[in-house]
Amino acid sequence: MSQPAQASQMGETTVRTPFPAPEQQTAKKLAQTIERATKIFADKNIRFTKLRQQVFEEIAATYSSIGAYEILARMAEKGTRVAPISIYRAIDALLEAGVIHRLESKNAFFACRRTDHSKGRRPLFLSCEKCGAVGEVDGQHIFDLIGEAATGAKFAPRVKFVEVQGLCPRCAATSE
Amino acid sequence: MSQPAQASQMGETTVRTPFPAPEQQTAKKLAQTIERATKIFADKNIRFTKLRQQVFEEIAATYSSIGAYEILARMAEKGTRVAPISIYRAIDALLEAGVIHRLESKNAFFACRRTDHSKGRRPLFLSCEKCGAVGEVDGQHIFDLIGEAATGAKFAPRVKFVEVQGLCPRCAATSE
């Protein structure tokens, strides 16, 4: 018990970081994530096929980002052998649905765990250089400012990326 | 003269966009860019070798971003045939010196045309989806806010990047 996880037992008000402790990464949480994805696919009228579910489960089952070929390898271990292109096609559908995000700086993907994107609030990504964990925090005000900076330069923005690399709370603590 | 380039003749106060018109992309400007790079290498005590200069010239000679293998191809056309690894090693030195930047979202590189990075002001990148041009605008206040958002999530930021894809002034005008 060297790493107390206070928050989980006393409600969510004390959770201040998008980096859940390992004890919080439960099968139940994973099931909820998958169910949420299922609903999003249904709402958007995109088919959540078996292949897409399998790919999504591999991505969601890690709190790190994961590369396409790593997904491929893990699925192969479980008996599902597909070609790289199939993984990428599934990834495209998952990105389109918004249930995963792409980390441009690592050519890797991670499951979205926020529920406020649909409300028009865009997140920025925090990627731990040590353990690979990825967290999202709301960055809507920052994206607004980026838009202003762009239009101020007579540039018409369409897609924006904000990524931060550094140390997650646990790794920052252990490396001191 | 359908695209008047007012700013260059009357001081810099009227320059409002980091996307110079083609008429402004002169050999003289390029020479200045290279000279500036030479000075930066000297100041930092990094060697600006022939190979590094050649690679830098290919990058600086385009106002777009350019991939490593495109640099390779253009140098080969001019008679300098080297292996990919040599290009990447030169790129590493140029990145280290700060005379080029890497566009994470495109796996490509472009010449830095700002002079205020050394003053601690970091830029964000504007990448045109139509013509490929890349501009930089100051984003220090945005990077500060990103740092605050990260630390607010108990994340220790180390490297940050902000990239925007969209349309540069000229392409936005012609696509209307």
Place this chain on the structure above:
DNA sequence: CGCATAATTGTTATAGTATAACGATGTAAC
């Protein structure tokens, strides 16, 4: 200068990321 040392580049091979093209199969709507 001439040697020792370090930095750079060459050479070869390979790892890692992503997509093109086309055919087969499955799904939905009429």
Place this chain on the structure above:
DNA sequence: GTTACATCGTTATACTATAACAATTATGCG
């Protein structure tokens, strides 16, 4: 149930990046 469309399989290939080790070039010092 047939048509139309989306999805997936199969094969091949393009693009991005680095590992390992040898050869060469530049630098500092006696």
